[in-house]
Amino acid sequence: MKLAAILVGTAILSIFPMGVGESQMQHSPPNKSFRQSEKCGLGARRFGGKLPPKSSLVSPSRAPFQDIEQPLPIKVGVVLGGLTLVGAELWWFLGRKQQKQQAIQSNGVQSVLVTVDGGYRPDRVIVNSGEPVRLSFHRLDSNSCLDEVLIPDFGISTRLPVGQTTTVEFTPTKVGEYTFTCGMRMFRGIIEVKVK
Numbered sequence: 729m730k731l732a733a734i735l736v737g738t739a740i741l742s743i744f745p746m747g748v749g750e751s752q753m754q755h756s757p758p759n760k761s762f763r764q765s766e767k768c769g770l771g772a773r774r775f776g777g778k779l780p781p782k783s784s785l786v787s788p789s790r791a792p793f794q795d796i797e798q799p800l801p802i803k804v805g806v807v808l809g810g811l812t813l814v815g816a817e818l819w820w821f822l823g824r825k826q827q828k829q830q831a832i833q834s835n836g837v838q839s840v841l842v843t844v845d846g847g848y849r850p851d852r853v854i855v856n857s858g859e860p861v862r863l864s865f866h867r868l869d870s871n872s873c874l875d876e877v878l879i880p881d882f883g884i885s886t887r888l889p890v891g892q893t894t895t896v897e898f899t900p901t902k903v904g905e906y907t908f909t910c911g912m913r914m915f916r917g918i919i920e921v922k923v924k
């Protein structure tokens with residue numbers, strides 16, 4: 729599924745520039761139709777404040793909604809552009825490769841060091857249920873988007889000063905997946921809690 733999303737995204741991205749090039753080359757037909765509708769507009773103005781004859785009313789009032797048949801390359805370009813955005817979105821939310829890491833046990837605490845640099849590495853942390861977890865965030869990236877880390881399920885919201893390691897602790901009691909995100913929820917990672 730993830731791989732498919734990446735492949736579709738890549739394929740669409742590689743086709744898209746072609747579509748744009750073609751649509752630019754064939755730009756004259758829609759311009760022509762636009763000029764026609766402009767003429768209609770001028771016609772209406774010539775009547776001044778007086779009510780124009782009914783027959784001449786029809787085309788100016790319709791002009792803004794006139795059907796302009798777009799050349800195929802433009803249609804294709806618009807569709808591909810849309811698909812590209814959908815593909816990019818799928819990739820952002822599903823396709824990015826996760827980096828997993830099991831917590832390291834020591835003196836009854838399970839710790840993981842997460843590097844904060846253009847996101848979180850690892851972005852999937854595996855811990856056992858019922859044991860204290862110590863997550864240390866080492867922040868390298870000064871992007872203000874990463875100023876804060878939130879782990880809503882454990883009531884955690886902490887600032888991460890650049891160049892420092894900030895530690896948070898909590899004890900998960902239920903098996904499941906819990907997200908940690910930046911303040912704006914753009915970057916995210918998962919804490920996977922397993923049965924010991």
Ligand SMILES: [Cu+2]
Nearest residue numbers: 873910912914
């Ligand atoms: Cu953010």
